[in-house]
Amino acid sequence: METAGPGAGRRPKTADERESTLNYLVRRFGDRVLKLAYYHVRDRYLAEDICQEVFCRVYKHLDRFRGDSSYYTWIYRITMNLCRDYKASAYFRRMLPARMEEEVVAAAETRMFEIAEGGEVFSKVMDLPLKLRTVIALYYFEEMKTAEIAQVLGISEENVRKRLCRGRELLRKKLSQEER
Amino acid sequence: MNERELDSLLTQGKKEAGDFFSSFMPAPTQLAAEAVSKSRRSWRPQAVRRMALAAACVAAVLAFALLAWLLPHAEYARPGAQPSALAQADDTPVDNVPTETVALGEDKEFRMNYIPTTVRDGMVPGIMTVLWEISGNGSQQMAYSSVFEYCDTVYPAMIIPFSSADYDMLLIASGDSAHGRIGYRLVGYRTNAIQTWWSRDGLPSGDISVQDGVAVEKAADDSQQSGLRVTYIVPIQITSGALVLPVSRIRLGVGERLLLIGSSTDDVDAESLGGLMSREDSEPYGEAAAMFTAVDTGEDTLQISDGKAGNSLAVSIEEHE
Numbered sequence A: 001m002e003t004a005g006p007g008a009g010r011r012p013k014t015a016d017e018r019e020s021t022l023n024y025l026v027r028r029f030g031d032r033v034l035k036l037a038y039y040h041v042r043d044r045y046l047a048e049d050i051c052q053e054v055f056c057r058v059y060k061h062l063d064r065f066r067g068d069s070s071y072y073t074w075i076y077r078i079t080m081n082l083c084r085d086y087k088a089s090a091y092f093r094r095m096l097p098a099r100m101e102e103e104v105v106a107a108a109e110t111r112m113f114e115i116a117e118g119g120e121v122f123s124k125v126m127d128l129p130l131k132l133r134t135v136i137a138l139y140y141f142e143e144m145k146t147a148e149i150a151q152v153l154g155i156s157e158e159n160v161r162k163r164l165c166r167g168r169e170l171l172r173k174k175l176s177q178e179e180r
Numbered sequence B: 001m002n003e004r005e006l007d008s009l010l011t012q013g014k015k016e017a018g019d020f021f022s023s024f025m026p027a028p029t030q031l032a033a034e035a036v037s038k039s040r041r042s043w044r045p046q047a048v049r050r051m052a053l054a055a056a057c058v059a060a061v062l063a064f065a066l067l068a069w070l071l072p073h074a075e076y077a078r079p080g081a082q083p084s085a086l087a088q089a090d091d092t093p094v095d096n097v098p099t100e101t102v103a104l105g106e107d108k109e110f111r112m113n114y115i116p117t118t119v120r121d122g123m124v125p126g127i128m129t130v131l132w133e134i135s136g137n138g139s140q141q142m143a144y145s146s147v148f149e150y151c152d153t154v155y156p157a158m159i160i161p162f163s164s165a166d167y168d169m170l171l172i173a174s175g176d177s178a179h180g181r182i183g184y185r186l187v188g189y190r191t192n193a194i195q196t197w198w199s200r201d202g203l204p205s206g207d208i209s210v211q212d213g214v215a216v217e218k219a220a221d222d223s224q225q226s227g228l229r230v231t232y233i234v235p236i237q238i239t240s241g242a243l244v245l246p247v248s249r250i251r252l253g254v255g256e257r258l259l260l261i262g263s264s265t266d267d268v269d270a271e272s273l274g275g276l277m278s279r280e281d282s283e284p285y286g287e288a289a290a291m292f293t294a295v296d297t298g299e300d301t302l303q304i305s306d307g308k309a310g311n312s313l314a315v316s317i318e319e320h321e
Helices: A015-041 A044-060 A071-088 A090-095 A102-113 A120-126 A130-141 A146-153 A157-179 B003-022 B028-041 B046-073 B085-089
Strands: B099-105 B108-117 B126-134 B140-149 B158-160 B169-176 B181-190 B193-204 B207-211 B214-220 B228-235 B237-239 B242-244 B249-253 B257-261 B269-272 B277-279 B289-294 B298-305 B310-318
Touching: A015 A044, A015 A071, A015 A130, A015 B003, A015 B028, A044 A071, A044 B028, A071 A146, A120 A130, A120 A157, A120 B003, A130 A146, A130 A157, A130 B003, A146 A157, A157 B003, A157 B108, A157 B126, A157 B140, B003 B140, B003 B193, B099 B169, B108 B140, B126 B169, B140 B169, B140 B181, B140 B193, B158 B207, B158 B214, B169 B207, B181 B207, B181 B228, B193 B214, B193 B228, B193 B257, B228 B249, B242 B310, B257 B298, B269 B277, B269 B289
Parallel strands: B228 B257, B249 B310
Antiparallel strands: B099 B108, B108 B126, B126 B140, B158 B169, B169 B181, B181 B193, B207 B214, B214 B228, B237 B242, B257 B289, B269 B298, B277 B289, B298 B310
């Protein structure tokens, strides 16, 4: 688990300190936040918006960061909460046909974004249901440990493992179908 | 597709993801500047904030009143109404999945999970068995998984001990209680990875156990006098170039079968020296397997070879009681 960089152990107080800490956090975690957001919402521009909003909140609440978790976990949790908010928002719902069954919505989501995603395996992972693809992507693409994923997603490690297993099995099925 | 092949594809997927994201990574300085600027734009003088707070309170009271009127009429309040797709996408409560720990050797310990699979996950309902290899530092790596479709009952894992090989083998099984069927997997190391050596699904009135060091499969079969077909399964491992069997002697009844499973895809060449065992066509069992049926009583020996090394298995055949 990574811990904070500058300012670790004490809260940044002056504007310069806050900006310096933010710059460090953006450099350190910006790309990971963007990826996590993308794994969740599967839309490049929405992910970029979320990423910006995440660091906006980080900047606003830097002085409230209690240090009882690492910056890394704190930022990831903010990202997850914003992703959930966006998916439940009116904007996101407008993008998807309303009142459809989960499978139909998932299929519509897939059709909407699959054109942009290159790579056979990557796109197959992205076609997995949300809760499975997030865990698979964080574990295999971002090389996070199950304990870290559990902390970020706010679920138990046991549940992370369950999702990993189910995700792998479903992915195996999808990739095997492709082979045939 | 085995675990290793899937791992390899996921490594490929990681590279593809890297290529995909490299095209739209924001410049850190720009991102930080925008975050600071946006954060400052959202700052309001205290008086404005107080007014906004008051307005929000009024709006909340109105919304609450409206909600109180609407709730009894809302669609989702009707009994039996389906939750929305987004609500369904939330995770189910975590139940403790059955777990046990097994060891296939001094340095090979595994944690086994039996995870229910559901239609909601896009899978056939059943049980997925997963083996996590526990390393010295306590971390766990997925080593093997297999799905038992339409099964709802977990059977305890059974070990087939090999005193002369590096690792023991494992027998895992699950049952379909509604239809009285079982499925099982005989798993062990093959080319440094845990793989399925032999598997069966949907065995009617089936039973699988480990007796005297070998796996014994029983399944309903009308063609048998007893109504049961009994098959003894003997895996053959290769250790330091030698063929290693879990036992050196086995007892069969006339009509019972003996299945030899080799550790590679090469042919298992086995021959009944006493002629009391009849070899069946290998095709249904794969090139690494040889199936024999005991045809007469007496003492026989199966001479086994993989072209490089050899071993033998003494077989005592008795009449059925």
